[in-house]
Amino acid sequence: MRLPRLGWRLGLGLLLSALAGPVLAEQLRIASAGNLDLAINGEYVWVEAFMREARQAGHELRFHPGGSLGKEEERTELVNLDLLQVNMAGLSEIQVYSRTARALSIPFMIADYAQFDRLLDDTGLLATINAELSHTNMQVVDAALLGGMSGLFNTRIPVAQPADLGELRIRAMSRSDMIVLESWGARGVQVAWEEVAQALETGIAHGYLNPPLVPLMFGHAGRIRHFTDLRMTPAARWAVVSRRWYEGLDPTERLAIDTALKAARETNRRWAREVQAREREALEAAGIAFRTLGPDELASFALPVHQRYRETVMPREYARLRAWLDELAEREP
16 A cells, blocks of 8 residues: 655644544545535535435535645545545546556547446456555545536637647646647647646646636636537546445445445436536636537547557557447447
8 A cells, every 4th residue: 555645745733734533433424636626616516415415314424625635646645544534536546556547538538427337337447457556445436527528718719739739838737638638749748736726827837638617616717718529538536445344344434435325326317417417518608618529520629649559658558448349349339
């Protein structure tokens, strides 16, 4: 189990203040990163539904929203230390420990959310990821959808092909983003998310890769002017539980938590279907032009990325994910 990242960065003061108070046997500590807006934040839609069901089953909850328990890696370490039972994590936190999870960052593999849910439920993907997480205290139990699939935002020009990126500098969250941008011949710049608003304002970055609702959630609509609907990857936060806590539940408690997990998914998926139908309208109302691409235009973005991943970056992971997706296609009527 990799614990050194916690160190003193989280701080004894934060732990004592955020986790203070009596800890009851049935108490659940839940953390998320986003805001508490049920209209635009699918992560909170998932969490709120889960907590509602868990409370009805008699669990006492302590909810720590909006990154109040620290950054991504700090909340991950709290799960590993069994101080946090449920955490809404970014995919990058799971990828630290799971090579299979890294394949979920490969763009243009998953066509839509129906296929995404089938991938979670009807293949060996999730079991493989959790087997790779077995040396940690983390277990992935679901993914909360955040709206439409990821695309490209920028402050300057409409983009319909990689050549249009020209002199734009696009914020890269991770090495995966940088690989994509390099495949397009674009320039990436690494900027911490907390500094993105300033980077857009000063021109250090001219855009980013994210789901459609992100500029509205984080107040970037004043700078962002264009969105290209690339449908690159599912936009999701990952529900991660403490393995020791989850496996230690008695049968009645396990049934109650599994019921809450089911309710959280159903509520989140219903919200996602509704919100995707109005995302374009919401962006355009905020002054952001929404560009839909045709098959040839999408292929101009997808083909160089696939070539890079298939041949050099992670050929084994690419092939395994491709095999699971082909397996799903074969089962379709």
